[in-house]
Amino acid sequence: MDSITTLINTLGQNARTASKTLRSATTYQKNNALINIAEQVNKNRKDILNANQKDLTQGKDNKLDAALLDRLMLDDVRLDGIIESLKQIAALPDPVGEITDLKYRPSGIQVGKMRVPLGVMGIIYESRPNVTIDAAALCLKSGNGAILRGGSEAIDSNIALYACVRRGLIDASLNKNCVQLIDTTDRAAVTELVKAKDFVDAIIPRGGKGLVEAISDSAKMPVIKHLHGICHTYIDKDADTKKAINIAFNGKARRYGVCNATETLLIHASAVGRVMPELIAEFIAKGVELRGCKETQKLSKQIKKATEEDWDTEYLDAILSIRIVNSMTDAIDHIEQHGSGHTEAIVSENYGATRRFMTEVDSSSIMVNASTGFADGFEYGLGAEIGISTDKFHVRGPVGLEGLTSQKYIVLGDGHIRS
Amino acid sequence: MDSITTLINTLGQNARTASKTLRSATTYQKNNALINIAEQVNKNRKDILNANQKDLTQGKDNKLDAALLDRLMLDDVRLDGIIESLKQIAALPDPVGEITDLKYRPSGIQVGKMRVPLGVMGIIYESRPNVTIDAAALCLKSGNGAILRGGSEAIDSNIALYACVRRGLIDASLNKNCVQLIDTTDRAAVTELVKAKDFVDAIIPRGGKGLVEAISDSAKMPVIKHLHGICHTYIDKDADTKKAINIAFNGKARRYGVCNATETLLIHASAVGRVMPELIAEFIAKGVELRGCKETQKLSKQIKKATEEDWDTEYLDAILSIRIVNSMTDAIDHIEQHGSGHTEAIVSENYGATRRFMTEVDSSSIMVNASTGFADGFEYGLGAEIGISTDKFHVRGPVGLEGLTSQKYIVLGDGHIRS
Numbered sequence: 001m002d003s004i005t006t007l008i009n010t011l012g013q014n015a016r017t018a019s020k021t022l023r024s025a026t027t028y029q030k031n032n033a034l035i036n037i038a039e040q041v042n043k044n045r046k047d048i049l050n051a052n053q054k055d056l057t058q059g060k061d062n063k064l065d066a067a068l069l070d071r072l073m074l075d076d077v078r079l080d081g082i083i084e085s086l087k088q089i090a091a092l093p094d095p096v097g098e099i100t101d102l103k104y105r106p107s108g109i110q111v112g113k114m115r116v117p118l119g120v121m122g123i124i125y126e127s128r129p130n131v132t133i134d135a136a137a138l139c140l141k142s143g144n145g146a147i148l149r150g151g152s153e154a155i156d157s158n159i160a161l162y163a164c165v166r167r168g169l170i171d172a173s174l175n176k177n178c179v180q181l182i183d184t185t186d187r188a189a190v191t192e193l194v195k196a197k198d199f200v201d202a203i204i205p206r207g208g209k210g211l212v213e214a215i216s217d218s219a220k221m222p223v224i225k226h227l228h229g230i231c232h233t234y235i236d237k238d239a240d241t242k243k244a245i246n247i248a249f250n251g252k253a254r255r256y257g258v259c260n261a262t263e264t265l266l267i268h269a270s271a272v273g274r275v276m277p278e279l280i281a282e283f284i285a286k287g288v289e290l291r292g293c294k295e296t297q298k299l300s301k302q303i304k305k306a307t308e309e310d311w312d313t314e315y316l317d318a319i320l321s322i323r324i325v326n327s328m329t330d331a332i333d334h335i336e337q338h339g340s341g342h343t344e345a346i347v348s349e350n351y352g353a354t355r356r357f358m359t360e361v362d363s364s365s366i367m368v369n370a371s372t373g374f375a376d377g378f379e380y381g382l383g384a385e386i387g388i389s390t391d392k393f394h395v396r397g398p399v400g401l402e403g404l405t406s407q408k409y410i411v412l413g414d415g416h417i418r419s
Numbered sequence: 420m421d422s423i424t425t426l427i428n429t430l431g432q433n434a435r436t437a438s439k440t441l442r443s444a445t446t447y448q449k450n451n452a453l454i455n456i457a458e459q460v461n462k463n464r465k466d467i468l469n470a471n472q473k474d475l476t477q478g479k480d481n482k483l484d485a486a487l488l489d490r491l492m493l494d495d496v497r498l499d500g501i502i503e504s505l506k507q508i509a510a511l512p513d514p515v516g517e518i519t520d521l522k523y524r525p526s527g528i529q530v531g532k533m534r535v536p537l538g539v540m541g542i543i544y545e546s547r548p549n550v551t552i553d554a555a556a557l558c559l560k561s562g563n564g565a566i567l568r569g570g571s572e573a574i575d576s577n578i579a580l581y582a583c584v585r586r587g588l589i590d591a592s593l594n595k596n597c598v599q600l601i602d603t604t605d606r607a608a609v610t611e612l613v614k615a616k617d618f619v620d621a622i623i624p625r626g627g628k629g630l631v632e633a634i635s636d637s638a639k640m641p642v643i644k645h646l647h648g649i650c651h652t653y654i655d656k657d658a659d660t661k662k663a664i665n666i667a668f669n670g671k672a673r674r675y676g677v678c679n680a681t682e683t684l685l686i687h688a689s690a691v692g693r694v695m696p697e698l699i700a701e702f703i704a705k706g707v708e709l710r711g712c713k714e715t716q717k718l719s720k721q722i723k724k725a726t727e728e729d730w731d732t733e734y735l736d737a738i739l740s741i742r743i744v745n746s747m748t749d750a751i752d753h754i755e756q757h758g759s760g761h762t763e764a765i766v767s768e769n770y771g772a773t774r775r776f777m778t779e780v781d782s783s784s785i786m787v788n789a790s791t792g793f794a795d796g797f798e799y800g801l802g803a804e805i806g807i808s809t810d811k812f813h814v815r816g817p818v819g820l821e822g823l824t825s826q827k828y829i830v831l832g833d834g835h836i837r838s
Contacts, residue, residue, distance in 0.1 A: 020755070024778045097778065103800070109789050111799045114777065118811050202812060222641060222812045243834035250836035336439070358533065358829055359443045359516065370528050370832025379837070380530045380828065381522070392537050393621060393641045394813040397828045406811045409799065410777055413789025415662035417669035418798065 004184070008192040011147055011180050012199025015120045018177035019145030023117050027094040029172050030141055037133070037168030038086040044164055045079055051160035052129065059153050072127045072154055082133050082161075085384065089137040092383040095401045096143040099410065109416050113407040117143030119201035121404065122193050123386075124149045124215060126207040129157035135204075136165045136179045138386045142404035145178055147200065149193060151207075152185035159183055194219040204399075206387055224399060226388045228314045229259030229342035231372045234331045234357070235275055236348030237268040243369055244275045244347040245282065250371040251345060253286050257316045259388060260343050260365075260375035264311060265322045266331045272299070272324055288318045295324040311338040328353060332360055339363060341390050343375040364390060364397035423603070427611040430566055430599050431618025434539045437596035438564030442536050446513040448591050449560055453509040456552070456587030457502045463583055464498055470579035471548065478572050491546045491573055501552050501580075504803065508556045511802040514820045515562040518829065528835050532826040536562030538620035540823065541612050542805075543568045543634060545626040548576035554623075555584045555598045557805045561823035564597055566619065568612060570626075571604035578602055613638040623818075625806055643818060645807045647733045648678030648761035650791045653750045653776070654694055655767030656687040662788055663690065663766040664698045669790040670764060672705050676735045678807060679762050679784075679794035683730060684741045685750045691718070691743055707737045714743040730757040747772060751779055758782060760809050762794040783809060783816035 022030075041048065052074040059069050095115050102112030121144045123135040132150055139146035150158040162181040169176050182189050194203055197220040204224045205215040216223045233251045235244045244267075251262030267275065272295075280300050283290055291306040292299070303322070310321040311334070325331045335344055345367035346357040354368045365375040375397065377385025382400025389395050395403035441449075460467065471493040478488050514534050521531030540563045542554040551569055558565035569577040581600040588595050601608050613622055616639040623643045624634040635642045652670045654663045663686075670681030686694065691714075699719050702709055710725040711718070722741070729740040730753070744750045754763055764786035765776040773787045784794040794816065796804025801819030808814050814822035 020781075023781065024775075105798065105800055107793070107798060109793055109798070114785075116781065116811075240834065246834060246836050254837055356443075362439075362442065362535065363827065365828040365830060366533075367830045368832065370830050370835040371837050373837035374526070374528055374830055374832075374835070375828070379524065379526060379528070381524055392535075392825045394825075396825055406813075406815055408782065409784040409794070409816045411784060411786045411789050411793055413787065413793075415659065415665060416789040416793070417665050418673055418790050418792035 004186055004188045004192055007182075007184070008189060008196055009199075011182065012120070012196045014177035015145040015147050015180055016199050018175035019117070019120045021175050022140070022145060022178045023096075023143050025143065025174060029174060030094065030143070031090040033140060033168050033172035033174050034086050034090040034137055036171045037137070037165050038083045040164035040167045041079060041083055041086070041133070041161070044160070045076065048079065048157065048160040048164075049074060051156040054156045055154055064153060068127055068153065072129065072157070074129055074157060078130065082130050085130075085134060086137055089141050089384055092141065092401060094141065095405050102412075107416065107418070108413070110412040112410050114410050115402070115405045116408050118404060118406055120145040120147065120199060122147045122149070122200040122203045124190060124193070124203065124205045124207070124211070125151065126211065127151040127153045129154045129161055131206060132158045132161045132181070133165070134384065135386060138384060138401060138404060140178060142401045144404055147180050147182065147193065149182040149190060155183070155185050190215070191218070194221070197221045204387055222394065224387060224389050224395060224403070225391055226259070227390045228340045229261070229388075229390075230263050230312065230314050230338060230340040231260055231343045231345075231375075232264045232266055232335050232339060233262045233345045233347065233372060234328070234335075235265070235267040235271050236328060236346060236350060236353050237270040238350035238353060239268075239271050239275065239347040240349055241274050244271065245279045247345060247347050247369065247371050248279055249282050250373055252320045253283070253288060254371070254373045256318050258373075259314075260372050261316070262345070262372045263313065263315055263321065264338070265320055266325050266334055267322070268328070268331070269295070269324050269326050283320060286318075288320055290320055290322060292322040293324060296322045314340070328356065332357070335361055335363070342388070343367065343372045345370065345372045364388070423605055423607040423611055426601075426603065427608060427615055428618075430601065431539070431615045433596035434564040434566050434599060435618050437594035438536070438539050440594050441559070441564060441597045442515075442562050444562065444593060448593060449513065449562070450509040452559060452587050452591035452593050453505050453556055455590045456556070456584050457505040459583035459586045460498060460502055460505070460552070460580070463579070464495065467498065467576065467579045467583075468493060470575040473575045474573055483572060487546055487572065491548065491576070493548055493576060497549065501549050504549075504553060505556050508560050508803055511560065511820060513560065514824050521831075526835065526837070527832070529831040531829050533829050534821070534824045535827050537823060537825055539564040539566065539618060541566045541568070541619040541622040543609060543612070543622065543624045543626070543630070544570065545630065546570040546572045548573045548580055550625060551577045551580045551600070552584070553803065554805060557803060557820060557823060559597060561820045563823055566599050566601065566612065568601040568609060574602070574604050609634070610637070613640070616640045623806055641813065643806060643808050643814060643822070644810055645678070646809045647759050648680070648807075648809075649682050649731065649733050649757060649759040650679060650762045650764075650794075651683045651685055651754050651758060652681045652764045652766065652791060653747070653754075654684070654686040654690050655747060655765060655769060655772050656689040657769035657772060658687075658690050658694065658766040659768055660693050663694045664701065666764060666766050666788065666790050667698055668701050669792055671739050672702070672707060673790070673792045675737050677792075678733075679791050680735070681764070681791045682732065682734055682740065683757070684739055685744050685753055686741070687747070687750070688714070688743050688745050702739060705737075707739055709739055709741060711741040712743060715741045733759070747775065751776070754780055754782070761807070762786065762791045764789065764791045783807070
């Protein structure tokens with residue numbers, strides 16, 4: 001067995017053992033650990049920023065692009081954000097142990113469900129060092145052991161932040177192996193981690209589509225995955241004009257680089273005349289490049305031709321594709337064919353149309369007269385999210401504490417036997 | 420592409436297309452199809468029993484053992500059971516479309532969850548022909564397309580039963596491909612099916628541990644799996660004597676060949692004197708072979724020595740292993756080490772002990788003062804079960820209609836945009 005295999009096995013065994021104690025840790029202990037970690041981050045700002053500086057210097061030497069360096073960068077404001085996030089997670093209700101649906105059955109037993117942790121989570125992420133703390137905090141609060149593997153560009157920052165996590169766990173009398181960091185940048189560690197199904201119950205990859213696909217293909221355990229967000233806003237023939245303009249504009253132009261941004265606008269032919277002139281003007285004024293179908297192009301010379309590829313593209317940029325459709329069926333078919341199952345919005349005052357859209361469109365979030373931009377754990381009241389699942393199995397949409405748990409059955413009797 | 424690959428691709432594409440229509444089929448249509456199928460089974464009893472006779476003759480020629488031939492056998496009583504089961508599933512509430520937790524958020528949007536089908540299920544099972552109907556019915560009611568692959572021993576019975584399913588779907592104006600049967604006995608079809616991740620959203624294997632393990636190892640999509648049931652009953656020092664005897668006896672001796680049967684009895688040393696003499700006598704009178712730890716063996720000459728292997732064995736037979744423990748911690752450790760995460764029971768009148776057992780034991784069902792024999796979809800009120808999941812991801816314990824669904828988010832606004 002080579003050294004990486006040995007390393008992962010050791011981390012895995014430690015995580016398994018620690019997770020068994022964490023499973024029944026009290027809410028007080030877990031919250032206490034979170035607050036301790038926040039204090040450690042606050043106390044060790046200098047060390048963390050020094051470590052981050054090393055990563056940044058290395059990154060510049062390695063010619064990393066500006067966007068990546070920005071994601072990698074920590075400063076006091078970002079550390080404040082990390083500390084605030086820890087406090088918010090501590091303030092959330094503990095999902096573990098919640099008993100629901102406890103009901104008497106004809107046999108006399110009471111049957112209900114108890115929410116329990118999944119076990120050990122493997123979190124594989126790219127260059128944002130704040131994920132080290134976020135992922136640790138969400139796993140901890142949900143009673144799961146965690147093995148963290150961050151991007152190699154952030155290795156020093158991650159080691160410095162992880163030292164705070166470890167100190168916080170120890171100060172709360174929790175097993176220090178409840179959260180572990182893979183502190184080698186050897187890529188073989190990821191390969192081994194996703195094979196370690198005896199120790200890891202689920203993998204959450206956080207990063208680009210390439211990373212997520214590679215991990216999904218090789219993982220031997222379930223993967224909670226977020227592939228991509230090709231989100232649609234559909235303006236129905238019965239859409240309110242003002243709402244349609246606001247929702248379509250906000251869905252695209254609020255922020256460009258987010259997975260819940262609208263990438264394609266679908267609009268019913270009979271709503272075009274009253275909606276599009278103003279909407280096109282707003283987009284152009286904002287500097288959004290418009291790419292349209294043949295009919296759309298007739299509306300303005302500034303609209304480029306959308307190719308077939310456009311309908312399948314997550315721009316994450318100031319670009320919007322637009323298609324005029326002759327029916328809601330055509331809109332739903334377009335979404336079915338080109339969407340990624342992330343988030344779709346309908347704008348309509350028609351009761352039947354909204355009801356049909358909610359039922360027939362198979363995406364993790366369906367917005368009715370609201371912007372696709374609301375698809376977010378905080379907006380949904382989850383308090384924090386570890387990712388957005390574009391899968392259907394286990395959990396869909398923003399994944400908060402509940403998505404990191406499962407439910408077991410509990411049966412209460414008083415000497416009951418089955419006939 | 421060879422013919423099996425082509426076959427599975429065709430079935431898969433058909434299933435995907437059909438599942439999109441089934442997703443928004445009305446409750447009336449689905450129930451109507453179920454009742455139609457029941458009528459078809461009733462009308463075609465002669466054809467079904469003739470086909471089954473062919474399977475039985477073939478099976479005898481192939482020297483199948485008596486237990487397998489019994490599972491394979493259909494008669495009018497068993498067909499009555501199949502018809503009754505269809506009617507029961509039709510009478511269950513439709514899980515699809517259920518909206519829960521719809522709440523206002525500070526932004527003004529309302530966020531809730533809507534229950535939706537998973538998509539297309541692949542069901543792989545062994546020689547019981549009734550599974551053809553049960554699986555078809557549960558998938559249909561939960562809005563999922565289904566591709567069925569039964570054991571080769573039951574091929575003629577399955578084809579005859581499936582003809583009823585298809586007729587029932589057509590008569591209810593549903594796409595006939597909502598349920599499809601793989602009608603070749605070529606084993607390569609299973610290999611191809613579990614690779615067809617573009618068409619199949621989850622696989623449910625129903626059969627022995629060997630089948631389930633083989634499928635889990637090779638499947639490219641999530642598997643809802645039931646590995647095995649090594650269930651424990653723990654008699655605490657504060658157990659009521661009568662309840663302890665009844666629950667332990669019922670857990671083992673109610674039926675031997677079921678996954679929820681108690682395979683190992685753990686008893687606190689201080690309860691042995693008042694519980695074991697009567698309990699041992701009852702087991703011996705019933706013909707149950709007892710295998711005990713050193714301390715247990717002192718109680719009766721008829722108790723054989725339990726080897727290390729016994730603690731890890733699912734007997735599915737009239738055999739019980741018994742271990743005397745000195746504390747509840749020892750009992751929980753034993754379960755952790757040897758259990759399969761299926762079902763464990765505690766018998767105790769002590770509040771703290773029952774609470775601790777419920778929290779610390781990580782199994783899909785925890786029984787407090789009730790027999791392990793209650794771990795069953797019907798007993799839990801699920802109406803029917805497609806299997807029992809010993810996994811933690813997505814669903815644990817008996818899997819009914821809800822386990823075949825997922826939840827998407829719905830957001831209701833009135834022109835809301837995100838700031």
